[in-house]
Amino acid sequence: MSARQGTELAPALPPGLRGETLGDYATGERQLLDAARRATTPGWAALTVHFADFPPPGPRAHHGRIARAMLEDAAQRQGGQVFALRNGDLVLLCPAATLLGAPRPGAAAGETLPALLARLLRGNTPEGERPVSVLRLPEGRERLLAYAAERLAEGGLTPLEEAVALAELPVGLTPAVEARLLPDLLLRQTAVRLGGAARLQPIFREITYTSAALQAQAGEEAIEADPFLLRHFALRLEERVLIALPAEAGRRGALDPLNGPKLHLNLAPATVLSPDFAALATVCRRHGVGFGVEIALVDAAADPDGYAAARALLADAGMTCVLDHVSPLALLLSNPAALAPDLVKLDWSPRLATPPPDERAKLAEALAACGSDRVLLAGADDEQAVHWGLAQGVHCFQGHHVDAMLAASRVALCREGAACSLRQCAERAGAVAQAGRAGCRNLALLDAGAAA
Amino acid sequence: MSASLVRLRHGSVDEANRLAGLVRDCAASGTPRQALLLRLSELPEGRTRPHHYELAREALLPLTGAARAQLFQLPNQDLAVVWRGETPTLRRSLDALRLLFADDPTLPDPMALVSVLALPADAEPLLRVVAASLRPRMPPARPALGGRKLDPPTLLALERAIAQADMSRFARREPVVRLTPEGYRLAWERRFLSDAELFETILPDRTPRAEPWLFRRLTRTLDRRMLALLAAADELRGVPPFSLDLNVASLLGPEFLRFDANLPAALRGQVVVNLHGADMLTDLASFCFARDFVHARGYRLLLRDAGPAQLALLPPARLGLDLVQLRFSAALAVASLDDAIDPATVILAGVDTAAALGWGREQGIGLYQGRLVLPAGRNR
Numbered sequence: 001m002s003a004r005q006g007t008e009l010a011p012a013l014p015p016g017l018r019g020e021t022l023g024d025y026a027t028g029e030r031q032l033l034d035a036a037r038r039a040t041t042p043g044w045a046a047l048t049v050h051f052a053d054f055p056p057p058g059p060r061a062h063h064g065r066i067a068r069a070m071l072e073d074a075a076q077r078q079g080g081q082v083f084a085l086r087n088g089d090l091v092l093l094c095p096a097a098t099l100l101g102a103p104r105p106g107a108a109a110g111e112t113l114p115a116l117l118a119r120l121l122r123g124n125t126p127e128g129e130r131p132v133s134v135l136r137l138p139e140g141r142e143r144l145l146a147y148a149a150e151r152l153a154e155g156g157l158t159p160l161e162e163a164v165a166l167a168e169l170p171v172g173l174t175p176a177v178e179a180r181l182l183p184d185l186l187l188r189q190t191a192v193r194l195g196g197a198a199r200l201q202p203i204f205r206e207i208t209y210t211s212a213a214l215q216a217q218a219g220e221e222a223i224e225a226d227p228f229l230l231r232h233f234a235l236r237l238e239e240r241v242l243i244a245l246p247a248e249a250g251r252r253g254a255l256d257p258l259n260g261p262k263l264h265l266n267l268a269p270a271t272v273l274s275p276d277f278a279a280l281a282t283v284c285r286r287h288g289v290g291f292g293v294e295i296a297l298v299d300a301a302a303d304p305d306g307y308a309a310a311r312a313l314l315a316d317a318g319m320t321c322v323l324d325h326v327s328p329l330a331l332l333l334s335n336p337a338a339l340a341p342d343l344v345k346l347d348w349s350p351r352l353a354t355p356p357p358d359e360r361a362k363l364a365e366a367l368a369a370c371g372s373d374r375v376l377l378a379g380a381d382d383e384q385a386v387h388w389g390l391a392q393g394v395h396c397f398q399g400h401h402v403d404a405m406l407a408a409s410r411v412a413l414c415r416e417g418a419a420c421s422l423r424q425c426a427e428r429a430g431a432v433a434q435a436g437r438a439g440c441r442n443l444a445l446l447d448a449g450a451a452a
Numbered sequence: 453m454s455a456s457l458v459r460l461r462h463g464s465v466d467e468a469n470r471l472a473g474l475v476r477d478c479a480a481s482g483t484p485r486q487a488l489l490l491r492l493s494e495l496p497e498g499r500t501r502p503h504h505y506e507l508a509r510e511a512l513l514p515l516t517g518a519a520r521a522q523l524f525q526l527p528n529q530d531l532a533v534v535w536r537g538e539t540p541t542l543r544r545s546l547d548a549l550r551l552l553f554a555d556d557p558t559l560p561d562p563m564a565l566v567s568v569l570a571l572p573a574d575a576e577p578l579l580r581v582v583a584a585s586l587r588p589r590m591p592p593a594r595p596a597l598g599g600r601k602l603d604p605p606t607l608l609a610l611e612r613a614i615a616q617a618d619m620s621r622f623a624r625r626e627p628v629v630r631l632t633p634e635g636y637r638l639a640w641e642r643r644f645l646s647d648a649e650l651f652e653t654i655l656p657d658r659t660p661r662a663e664p665w666l667f668r669r670l671t672r673t674l675d676r677r678m679l680a681l682l683a684a685a686d687e688l689r690g691v692p693p694f695s696l697d698l699n700v701a702s703l704l705g706p707e708f709l710r711f712d713a714n715l716p717a718a719l720r721g722q723v724v725v726n727l728h729g730a731d732m733l734t735d736l737a738s739f740c741f742a743r744d745f746v747h748a749r750g751y752r753l754l755l756r757d758a759g760p761a762q763l764a765l766l767p768p769a770r771l772g773l774d775l776v777q778l779r780f781s782a783a784l785a786v787a788s789l790d791d792a793i794d795p796a797t798v799i800l801a802g803v804d805t806a807a808a809l810g811w812g813r814e815q816g817i818g819l820y821q822g823r824l825v826l827p828a829g830r831n832r
Binding site: 060062063065066069073111116119120226227228229231232235297298299300301302303304305307308327329330332333334335336338339 | 663
């Protein structure tokens with residue numbers, strides 16, 4: 001039985017619960033059970049925030065912190081109690097009137113605390129399930145009792161008070177990254193254009209890294225907790241690749257800019273304007289090969305003047321400028337087309353296929369503003385992504401599904417293909433380190449991306 | 453800057469156009485006129501003080517008594533007087549102009565900025581000066597970031613130092629003013645920690661801003677210290693409305709919750725949070741959560757330090773922001789506000805010149821920040 005079944009509220013009357021506070025959240029279930037047993041006076045209600053229903057990876061730390069602060073604020077001002085349960089749920093017992101009025105002076109007119117919490121947490125629960133529910137008491141008392149008993153029976157660990165200190169910096173990261181370049185931190189992934197007859201046409205090979213690889217190198221969790229640090233280290237890493245690249249020309253390795261479809265690197269605008277980039281551009285010009293730069297949306301926003309200069313430099317050099325890491329939310333809330341990149345790299349999310357009704361038209365409008373022929377769908381790891389993209393007029397894709405399609409085309413035509421599985425071929429094509437490519441006996445085809 | 457200075461008449465595109473019209477008429481009809489031109493725009497940017505502009509206008513006042521005299525203040529702060537016939541007041545004005553920079557011997561001889569012209573013969577050079585006044589100054593080259601860059605170990609040490617240092621000495625307030633018929637009135641104060649002074653004090657050989665993402669990380673520590681300062685007893689008693697520079701993550705942290713819980717009722721709904729565009733984009737889901745949360749608590753959100761490019765990339769209305777701080781620049785001077793932007797939601801920052809103020813007024817902007825605009829009665 002769930003506490004989310006009741007939604008009506010009764011008139012406020014304070015029973016003996018008013019003004020009590022809980023110092024020990026370790027016994028939240030037991031205290032909720034006691035309070036539910038005593039909740040016989042009309043006019044009270046129970047508001048539950050169902051954090052336990054959030055799909056993996058679960059609620060973020062600030063979800064719980066802010067929701068708890070809002071519930072405790074309501075409890076203090078109106079009388080009531082907050083119960084923090086071991087499964088992550090939060091329950092507020094309070095006069096029902098508390099849940100009918102604005103949660104705080106200055107709040108949006110007419111929005112109640114449950115409505116505000118539901119709005120804040122929208123999109124985090126499975127479709128059709130609300131993140132909060134309200135039970136009218138005493139009508140819903142039996143349901144509340146059953147809910148509390150179920151939580152008590154579940155067991156589990158006491159919720160820990162969160163650490164509030166900023167994550168310590170992984171100070172050992174920089175020397176480690178600089179000492180070991182890099183190939184085993186790097187990945188190579190080919191992007192394709194799907195032609196009219198579903199022909200696979202490789203358009204570029206992006207040299208990138210995985211966050212997991214970077215974090216493993218650091219041996220710390222701190223980077224994950226701090227996106228600013230992650231960005232800093234990622235850009236430093238890509239700069240190292242940039243510096244190494246001219247020497248790779250003609251060596252027939254995974255980083256050879258002369259071998260196969262043009263290479264793309266992820267760089268900050270300032271790096272594009274640096275002498276190191278000019279050195280690489282000279283090599284590319286001398287050999288008549290193309291090159292592309294992917295600039296993350298956040299880096300463009302952090303340095304708009306630098307982006308404009310980098311964009312102009314790339315255009316003058318005949319190089320491709322890709323606006324990278326454009327999430328569906330960024331597509332909705334910002335205007336990537338204003339940066340006039342050659343390609344907008346949109347991160348695939350199932351949210352794109354089933355947007356909330358109020359987002360559907362906005363998404364279509366934002367996609368049209370970019371021009372679907374200038375959009376590349378990144379992270380196309382399954383067939384659904386490719387189908388969605390094609391239905392929107394998008395023809396450029398990158399992702400594990402594309403990797404598999406490319407591997408299939410290679411294995412089918414490779415003279416050595418009988419010895420390799422699809423997975424081996426895909427993994428070798430994505431490897432930059434020599435060890436990852438070992439086993440392939442047709443490197444020319446591997447680096448070409450697909451059979452011609 | 454005295455309160456009277458904020459009532460100084462500032463140059464505008466309109467005045468430049470009127471002067472150009474007058475010069476063209478003289479040239480077309482052959483009407484003789486005299487003109488005195490004072491090219492204050494030739495001075496190095498940032499070297500003059502506001503009282504120099506007032507002194508310059510006072511020096512030209514005798515000339516405005518001449519026959520058919522008209523005074524023009526151009527968008528780039530150049531001044532021109534056009535009059536008819538010979539006048540003894542010219543000598544008085546020139547004598548006063550000689551003493552214009554008497555308080556600052558490092559400034560050039562003011563007479564090097566003065567030209568006396570005769571129309572219609574000198575119509576062309578005068579028209580060129582007027583046209584130049586309508587063009588923005590070239591943006592300064594990107595400042596070379598000298599000193600060593602920040603690295604993670606130094607950042608860690610810096611964060612620890614900031615956590616223990618007395619930050620109240622670096623706390624600053626900067627007025628945001630509203631243009632009213634009576635002059636400039638304080639709308640709110642931006643309260644912030646001066647990172648430039650802080651770094652100069654504790655890390656003079658480094659340039660933290662040269663590593664933008666490490667610097668952004670550092671601002672989170674500064675956010676915490678700022679919020680801690682505001683949590684001191686009586687810190688917020690009786691203070692005017694204010695704004696804070698914060699990161700999204702800081703809005704969702706325990707320090708902000710404590711600040712919010714202690715916010716006096718009179719200030720509820722009166723606090724503006726200034727957000728950085730790149731910070732918002734770093735984690736848009738958290739931004740949306742924080743936006744809706746602080747809106748529900750009565751705060752207004754502002755996109756800070758935007759230029760034309762950032763404004764195009766991050767439309768404030770689409771992001772659900774309430775205000776945008778536009779920094780005046782050469783690029784902005786040749787642009788105009790898009791119809792989608794409500795001028796009432798714009799704060800024009802960097803209003804250090806009459807050209808900036810003139811542009812803002814032409815765009816219908818009502819809120820300003822800068823050296824040229826201080827609320828009535830406030831001295832700096």
